[in-house]
Amino acid sequence: MVEELLGAAAGVAAVGLVYVAAAARVVKQYERGVILRLGRLRGAVREPGFTLILPAVDRLHKVNMQIVTMPVPAQEGITRDNVTVRVDAVVYFQVVDAAAAIINVEDYRFAVSQMAQTSLRSIIGKSDLDDLLSNREKLNQGLELMLDSPAIGWGVQIDRVEIKDVSLPESMKRSMARQAEADRERRARVINADAELQASKKLAEAAHQMADAPSALQLRLLQTVMAVAAEKNSTLVLPIPVELLRFLERGAQPPQDHTSRATTEPAATTESAALAESAAGESAAVTDPAAVADPAAIEEFLEPPAELPAEPPADPPGQPPLK
Numbered sequence: 001m002v003e004e005l006l007g008a009a010a011g012v013a014a015v016g017l018v019y020v021a022a023a024a025r026v027v028k029q030y031e032r033g034v035i036l037r038l039g040r041l042r043g044a045v046r047e048p049g050f051t052l053i054l055p056a057v058d059r060l061h062k063v064n065m066q067i068v069t070m071p072v073p074a075q076e077g078i079t080r081d082n083v084t085v086r087v088d089a090v091v092y093f094q095v096v097d098a099a100a101a102i103i104n105v106e107d108y109r110f111a112v113s114q115m116a117q118t119s120l121r122s123i124i125g126k127s128d129l130d131d132l133l134s135n136r137e138k139l140n141q142g143l144e145l146m147l148d149s150p151a152i153g154w155g156v157q158i159d160r161v162e163i164k165d166v167s168l169p170e171s172m173k174r175s176m177a178r179q180a181e182a183d184r185e186r187r188a189r190v191i192n193a194d195a196e197l198q199a200s201k202k203l204a205e206a207a208h209q210m211a212d213a214p215s216a217l218q219l220r221l222l223q224t225v226m227a228v229a230a231e232k233n234s235t236l237v238l239p240i241p242v243e244l245l246r247f248l249e250r251g252a253q254p255p256q257d258h259t260s261r262a263t264t265e266p267a268a269t270t271e272s273a274a275l276a277e278s279a280a281g282e283s284a285a286v287t288d289p290a291a292v293a294d295p296a297a298i299e300e301f302l303e304p305p306a307e308l309p310a311e312p313p314a315d316p317p318g319q320p321p322l323k
Helices: 002-023 098-103 108-126 129-134 136-154 170-212 214-229 242-252 258-263 266-280 289-293 295-301
Strands: 024-027 031-037 049-052 058-064 068-078 084-095 156-167
Touching: 002 024, 024 031, 031 098, 058 098, 068 108, 084 108, 084 129, 084 136, 098 136, 108 136, 108 156, 129 136, 129 156, 136 156, 170 214, 214 242
Parallel strands: none
Antiparallel strands: 024 049, 031 058, 068 084, 084 156
16 A cells, blocks of 8 residues: 555656656746747746746747847839939847737747838938938938837837948949049149149248348349259259349449549540540540549640631632732
């Protein structure tokens, strides 16, 4: 009898162990368990840890609560300004309601993927090419709103949406490259013209300054010659301006007063000598420069000649000469 009781107890213990082994479940920290008992939602969502279910009656669905990174396949579309582009994106989402993700949608991952593709096509058709290339933050926010609205009913929260790449046709890339090159050339020309304007103003100021001091122009010329001759790789032909020769000539002459300068001029000396010769009736030329240059000699030559005796009047024609 005792042996039979011990055998029955051992059998019950074995059945209990088998039952516990079949009913035991472990839910991980990043998961939540949803139990369907005979096809109906049973109780609350099971938290992480050890839990038991009815092996033949309950069915446990584990839902991952981590953030899922889902790439969106590249979508081709035509922008609002009639440019064909190919755009791909990536979606970051996570499940916030495990029961809704199991009950309300068949496969929430597939649903989010399809919704992301259709929303991306819609965004491409509503946007311009410039917005796709430079204003992606606004487009990302629009995509997030379009995905978040239906995903709330699925127990899914969209964390963020990012447009990864925008592929353009080769002809469009060449056109954009030419446009960028033309824009840069335009800016370079504007900057060059501005520099020329500023340089012309400075040169005008320098020209006025050199006009006030002519020697500054000569010094600037000599500085330019030194700068060119420093490299010693070319032949320098230097034209000497007439102003420089006149400047050097004036610097070489000694200072004289006006009286001596007037008496030593060749034209005045020649004229004085001619008057002296005509007054004296002599034909000899004055050869002594000292005598010509002497004011006393010039005054002596300039004295009027002595009066000559008057000649008798000539006899009128047809009359006999007087005796």
